[in-house]
Amino acid sequence: MALKEGLRPRKRIFWLILLALGLLGLLLLNWLPEVRHLEVFIPMGVCPSATMLLLRDNFTGVLRPWARPEVLTCTSWGAPIIWDGTFNPVIAQKKARQQNLTIGLTVFAVGRYLEKYLARFLESAEQHFMVGQRVVYYVFTERPAAVPRVALGPGRQLRVEHVVRERRWQDVSMARMRTLHEALGGRLGREAHFVFCMDVDQHFSSAFGPEALAESVAQLHAWHYHWPRWLLPFERDSRSAAALAQGEGDFYYHAALFGGSVATLRGLTGHCARAQEQDRARGLEARWHDESHLNKFFWLHKPAKVLSPEFCWSPEIGRRAEIHCPRLLSAPKEYAILRD
Numbered sequence: 187m188a189l190k191e192g193l194r195p196r197k198r199i200f201w202l203i204l205l206a207l208g209l210l211g212l213l214l215l216n217w218l219p220e221v222r223h224l225e226v227f228i229p230m231g232v233c234p235s236a237t238m239l240l241l242r243d244n245f246t247g248v249l250r251p252w253a254r255p256e257v258l259t260c261t262s263w264g265a266p267i268i269w270d271g272t273f274n275p276v277i278a279q280k281k282a283r284q285q286n287l288t289i290g291l292t293v294f295a296v297g298r299y300l301e302k303y304l305a306r307f308l309e310s311a312e313q314h315f316m317v318g319q320r321v322v323y324y325v326f327t328e329r330p331a332a333v334p335r336v337a338l339g340p341g342r343q344l345r346v347e348h349v350v351r352e353r354r355w356q357d358v359s360m361a362r363m364r365t366l367h368e369a370l371g372g373r374l375g376r377e378a379h380f381v382f383c384m385d386v387d388q389h390f391s392s393a394f395g396p397e398a399l400a401e402s403v404a405q406l407h408a409w410h411y412h413w414p415r416w417l418l419p420f421e422r423d424s425r426s427a428a429a430l431a432q433g434e435g436d437f438y439y440h441a442a443l444f445g446g447s448v449a450t451l452r453g454l455t456g457h458c459a460r461a462q463e464q465d466r467a468r469g470l471e472a473r474w475h476d477e478s479h480l481n482k483f484f485w486l487h488k489p490a491k492v493l494s495p496e497f498c499w500s501p502e503i504g505r506r507a508e509i510h511c512p513r514l515l516s517a518p519k520e521y522a523i524l525r526d
Contacts (some may be wrong), residue, residue, distance in 0.1 A: 225412040226506065233260035233267075241266045243491065245281050245399045246273040257508050261436065261492060267406070269494040270511040273397045279318055282396035288320040289399070290378030292369070293386045294362050295327045296351055303386045303517060305334040312339060314390035314513070322377050326365060345373070363462065363476050367455035375448045382445035388498070388516040400491035402446040402454070404484050408495040408503060408516075410438040421478040426470050427461035428478035435485055441477035443498045443514065446490075457483045 233251050237260050241249040246268075251259035253271040260266055291311065295304040308323065315321065320341040325333055328351040338344060349365055366383060374381065380399050410418055418438040421428040445451070458479040465472060472478035499512040 226508075228412045228414065230258040230412065233258060237264055240264065243400060244285070245278050245396045247277045247281065249273055254508075257494070261488070263488045265488065265490055265492055267492045267494055268397055268497070269508075270496055275393065275395055275397060278395055278397040282316075282319055282399065285379075287379045287396075287399075288322060288377055289316050290322050290324060290374055290381035291315060292324040292326065292366060292374070292381060292383045294349070294365075295325055295333070295386045296349070297328075299386050300327055300329060300332055303388075305336065306389045307384075307386050308334070308336040308344070310390035312336065312342070314392055315394050316396065317393065319396065322374075324369065324374055326362070326369075363455045363458040363479070367452060367459050370448055370452045370455065375452070378448060380445065380447055381451055382443065383451070384514070385442040385516075387519075388442065388514050390513065391515045392511055392513050394497065394513045398445070398491070398493055398497060400446065400489070402450045402484075402487070402489045403444060403491050403493060404437070404439040404489035405443040405493045405498050406495050407438045407440040408498060408500045411495050413438070419474060420481055421472045421474070423470065423473075425468060426472050426478070427464045428472040428482045430482060430485055435481065436488070437492065439477075439481055439484055439489075440498055441474075441480045442516065443493070444480060453487070454480070454483050 238251045241251055241260060241264075243249075243266065246266075249259075249266050249268075250272050251266065254269045257269055258267055259269060259272055266272070293304070293307060295307075304325065304327075308325075311321075311323070317339075321343070323342070323344045324347060325344065326347045326349045327333060328349055330346045330348050333344075333346050336344065347369065349361075362383075369375070370381065382398070382403070415435055416432065418435060420430040420435050420438070422432075423429055424431070444454070446454070458476055461479045461482065462472075462476070496509055496511055496513060498514045498516070499509060500516045501512075502516075502518065
């Protein structure tokens with residue numbers, strides 16, 4: 187009995203030291219770029235051979251996960267993680283055309299984000315996003331008259347929707363779930379079969395095609411895809427509707443890109459909007475705002491497809507051997523001049 191009592195303080199000290207080391211590692215990864223290069227040595231895991239043989243969907247046919255042995259190409263629930271080389275883009279294009287799809291792309295351009303980013307976002311989308319498919323762009327802004335004129339290809343349309351500008355940038359971010367939910371229940375939901383929701387402060391750099399389509403699509407966060415689960419920045423305040431307990435959460439997903447069918451996105455945006463209202467009523471705000479609630483949704487409702495960091499990459503991270511073909515590149519963050 188005395189031995190057990192003596193071991194308890196030691197066990198408590200051990201866990202405190204482990205927690206301290208984890209927090210120190212998190213700070214180093216965030217603030218020291220040189221240290222970030224070491225995270226490439228953290229293994230991502232391996233897709234079981236039995237699962238590899240079953241990976242396929244309606245837009246890519248049979249996938250080739252074995253083509254990328256250096257990265258994780260499937261989830262524990264059997265969804266594919268799409269990397270360059272694991273799919274045949276020609277087959278994906280053909281399958282999408284056979285289904286006669288219209289694909290929506292939504293983007294919010296509010297305040298100074300409109301002048302700084304929107305033109306390049308749309309122009310690069312015309313070059314790379316779902317080329318050869320029918321596309322409808324939905325731009326949400328408080329200044330419809332300021333939306334730049336962009337030459338659109340055949341079968342591609344641009345809709346501009348007026349939104350009220352929120353007082354704080356955090357509210358701009360969080361209000362989009364409610365706005366998207368309403369749009370998906372209206373004209374956007376009637377026009378498109380599948381929809382992608384993206385941030386405006388990024389641009390397309392190479393082909394972003396039907397290989398990304400699925401009933402629900404989540405994006406691996408480029409800054410966190412190597413991190414162990416216990417270090418991921420999930421909301422941990424148990425009072426928040428976005429909270430995930432220790433041991434919960436699969437990957438950390440980026441709110442700069444998510445998508446899926448109209449029905450699934452209606453469910454996702456409705457969930458996030460309601461959860462944010464619950465937090466607001468309690469005087470709470472999730473750590474990473476709508477992204478925290480997005481991660482909670484994907485923990486409860488597993489995505490049918492996960493996109494690798496190649497689909498939404500940050501050049502600030504630097505070169506990575508596993509990033510073969512970046513498709514969407516984020517712009518440098520200039521919060522001091524963009525958020526007022």
